[in-house]
Amino acid sequence: MSNAHDRLFRALADPTRRAIFERLCREGEQTVGALTAQAGVSQPAVSKHVAALKQAGLVRDRQDGRQTHYSVLPGALTPLIDWTSRMAGFWENRFDDLEDLLKRMDQ
Numbered sequence: 142m143s144n145a146h147d148r149l150f151r152a153l154a155d156p157t158r159r160a161i162f163e164r165l166c167r168e169g170e171q172t173v174g175a176l177t178a179q180a181g182v183s184q185p186a187v188s189k190h191v192a193a194l195k196q197a198g199l200v201r202d203r204q205d206g207r208q209t210h211y212s213v214l215p216g217a218l219t220p221l222i223d224w225t226s227r228m229a230g231f232w233e234n235r236f237d238d239l240e241d242l243l244k245r246m247d248q
Contacts, residue, residue: 145197145198145220146220146224148196148197148198149197149198149199149220149221150221151193151197152193152194152196152197152199153197153199153221155190155193157180157181157182157186157190158190158193158194160180161176161180161187161190161191161194162194162199162200162213164176164179165200165211165212165213166213169212170203170210170211170212171210171211171212172208172209172210172211173187173188173191173209173211176191176211191211194211195211198214198217199213199214199217199218200212200213200214200217201214
């Protein structure tokens with residue numbers, strides 16, 4: 142797995158970061174102040190979480206004067222979707238093999 146994949150999984154493994162990412166997905170562009178209002182953690186903590194999401198390629202920032210606005214990058218979850226699809230195929234094949242074995246054992 143590449144470093145980019147590792148950063149993506151590491152970023153989404155944290156429940157606070159996942160909640161921030163989900164909020165950006167649902168509500169669109171937000172400032173750190175707006176994200177902090179509902180995050181249940183301090184503004185410096187939210188800033189660190191947003192930085193991790195940005196480093197993982199999940200969000201981007203846009204300056205507007207003194208405010209920084211964050212939004213989800215289109216296609217940010219594509220590597221995760223690709224990986225889960227490959228893993229689903231892997232396990233489906235294993236279950237099919239197990240089913241065939243059990244049928245042969247019953248005969």
